[in-house]
Amino acid sequence: MARYFALVVLVLISLGSRAESRTITDMSGRKVSIPDRIEKAVALSPPATYMLYTIAPDTLAGLNFPLWENEKIYTVERFKKIPVFGGLVGEGRALNLEVLLKIKPDVAFLWERGNSFTAINSEYERVFRKLGIPTVVMRMDAIQDYPAALLFMGDVLNRRDRAKRLNRYAVGVLQRVERAQVALPANRKVSVYYAEGLDGLATEGEGSMHTELIPLSGGRNVCRLKPTSLMGQEKISMEQLLMYDPDVILVKEKVCFERILRDPRWKLLRAVRNKRVYLIPYVPFNWFDRPPSYMRLLGIQWLANLLHPDRYPIDMIKETKAFYRLFIGKELSDSEAKAILWPR
Numbered sequence: 278m279a280r281y282f283a284l285v286v287l288v289l290i291s292l293g294s295r296a297e298s299r300t301i302t303d304m305s306g307r308k309v310s311i312p313d314r315i316e317k318a319v320a321l322s323p324p325a326t327y328m329l330y331t332i333a334p335d336t337l338a339g340l341n342f343p344l345w346e347n348e349k350i351y352t353v354e355r356f357k358k359i360p361v362f363g364g365l366v367g368e369g370r371a372l373n374l375e376v377l378l379k380i381k382p383d384v385a386f387l388w389e390r391g392n393s394f395t396a397i398n399s400e401y402e403r404v405f406r407k408l409g410i411p412t413v414v415m416r417m418d419a420i421q422d423y424p425a426a427l428l429f430m431g432d433v434l435n436r437r438d439r440a441k442r443l444n445r446y447a448v449g450v451l452q453r454v455e456r457a458q459v460a461l462p463a464n465r466k467v468s469v470y471y472a473e474g475l476d477g478l479a480t481e482g483e484g485s486m487h488t489e490l491i492p493l494s495g496g497r498n499v500c501r502l503k504p505t506s507l508m509g510q511e512k513i514s515m516e517q518l519l520m521y522d523p524d525v526i527l528v529k530e531k532v533c534f535e536r537i538l539r540d541p542r543w544k545l546l547r548a549v550r551n552k553r554v555y556l557i558p559y560v561p562f563n564w565f566d567r568p569p570s571y572m573r574l575l576g577i578q579w580l581a582n583l584l585h586p587d588r589y590p591i592d593m594i595k596e597t598k599a600f601y602r603l604f605i606g607k608e609l610s611d612s613e614a615k616a617i618l619w620p621r
Contacts, residue, residue, distance in 0.1 A: 304429055305389055305414035312383045312411075315434055319377070320386040321364040321401055323568035325415050328426065329386065330356065331443065331571055331604045333434045338380045341365075350560045351607045365397060372401070378408070384433065385412045419489055420573050424448050427571075443571075446603060450574050454581050457588040458495040467584040469496040470523040470548070471566075477526075477533045477543075478518065479510040487566045490573060494580040495588065499523045515542055522547055525584065526554045527565065531620065555583060560617050561605065575600045579618070593618055 297313035317338040320326040329337050334353060341364040349357050362376040365388065385405055387398045398414065405412045413433055417426050424447045431440020469491050473479040481487040482502035487509050491498045499521040502511050526548040528534040534556040537543045548554055557565045557576070564576030578596060581589035597614040601607045609617070 301413065301433060303413040304416040304426070307414060309411050309413050311413065311433065315383040317380060317382045318384050318386065318434060319362065319364075319380065319382045320388070320415075321372075321398075322388040324417055324570055325386040325388045325430075326364075327562055327568070327570035327572075328415075328430055329434075332427065332430050332440055333436045334606075336434060338382050339377065347560050348562060351601065351605055351609075352561050353606075365401070372404070374404075382410055385410055386430070386433075387412050387414045389414050389416050417569075419486070420493070420569075420577065421451060423571060423574065424451070443604065446600075447571075447574050450578060454493060454577055454589065457581060457585065458493070461495050461585070461588065465585075466492075466495055466497040467525055468499050468521070468523045469525045469527060469584070470499050470518065470521055472526055472528045472533055472537070473510050473530070473567075475530060475532050475536075477528065477530075477537055478515065479512055481509045481566075482511055485509055486569065490565060490577050490580055494577055494583075495585045496525070496580070519545060524548055524551075524553060527580075528554060528556050529559075529563070529565070529567065531556060556620050558617050558620060560620070571604060574604075 298310050299313050300308055300310050303309055315336060318329055318333070318336045319339040320329050321341070323341050326337070326341055330352070334356065337356070337359060339362040340359050341361070343361055344357060360376050360380060361373070362380060363372045385401075387401060389398060398412075402412045415426050415429060416422055424444045427440050427444045427447060428437075431437050431443075471480050471488050471491070473481070480500045480502075481498075482500050482504050483498050485504045488498050500511070500513070502513075505511065524547065526537070526546070528537065534554070537549060537554055543549050557563060558579065562568075562570045562572045564572045564579060566573075575597065578589070578591060579593060582591050582593055594611055594614045597618060598609045598611075601609050601614075
């Protein structure tokens with residue numbers, strides 16, 4: 278306990294020495310005083326952490342959970358050594374104050390989706406206020422919020438030029454995909470099932486934040502279940518899936534993808550028979566969901582092209598290389614882009 282309070286004192290002394298500050302309005306409308314120069318930043322949830330990584334990776338000072346193996350691919354070496362302090366990630370990973378105090382961030386980003394996390398964010402704000410660490414709220418209810426969120430984070434971190442480039446890309450993508458689907462007749466929308474879990478029999482219902490790319494890409498989610506929680510992953514039976522009989526199956530887990538191709542029960546589905554089962558690209562971060570990130574700006578193009586290649590014709594190898602160059606700072610070869618697009 279004495280060690281903990283000593284760390285608190287050191288942080289408060291350090292924070293108190295910051296002379297220059299400015300006042301901003303965050304995405305929830307709160308006025309917040311933040312340091313004029315930010316050298317260390319953290320985010321309390323993966324969506325904001327990933328956005329912090331693409332806008333100012335040199336300022337990212339803490340992670341919400343240990344990196345998955347796929348997250349170590351095509352990310353900078355420093356990213357693999359950043360300490361884990363927890364946050365709003367579920368799975369029992371609470372905030373580790375001792376690690377946070379060692380990090381001593383200049384600012385912390387909170388993710389707010391509608392009113393879903395208001396009470397939790399208020400508690401985090403209270404804790405951070407005691408430590409003298411300013412918190413700013415980012416609103417990312419849907420992929421359409423990403424352009425504004427990019428500009429907001431870029432302003433907070435004084436990376437406005439970088440944020441503007443990413444914003445222009447995001448706006449352009451969303452406009453192109455919308456134009457491609459705007460006059461799509463209802464009877465041409467492709468029926469899609471999103472297979473989660475190792476057995477593929479967990480999914481997300483209509484209106485879930487986890488499947489928002491399906492309707493935006495000209496698809497129709499076959500699962501009409503209403504979400505029962507923010508975590509989602511509603512369980513269904515094989516019999517129910519056979520009744521859905523989707524045109525396309527999107528698979529999150531590689532183990533599940535391999536099982537689907539082997540299991541005779543799944544071969545009764547038209548998507549399997551027609552070879553329209555796709556493992557969602559996941560390097561370095563998932564392109565579709567869990568957690569949602571800026572990679573969905575590439576994922577929505579991938580899906581629009583899969584579902585309606587006539588309406589959204591695009592060279593996905595070329596687009597993947599351009600996206601990784603801009604957002605991740607990585608030059609891919611054609612073979613590397615292919616391996617990412619069609620993981621096996």
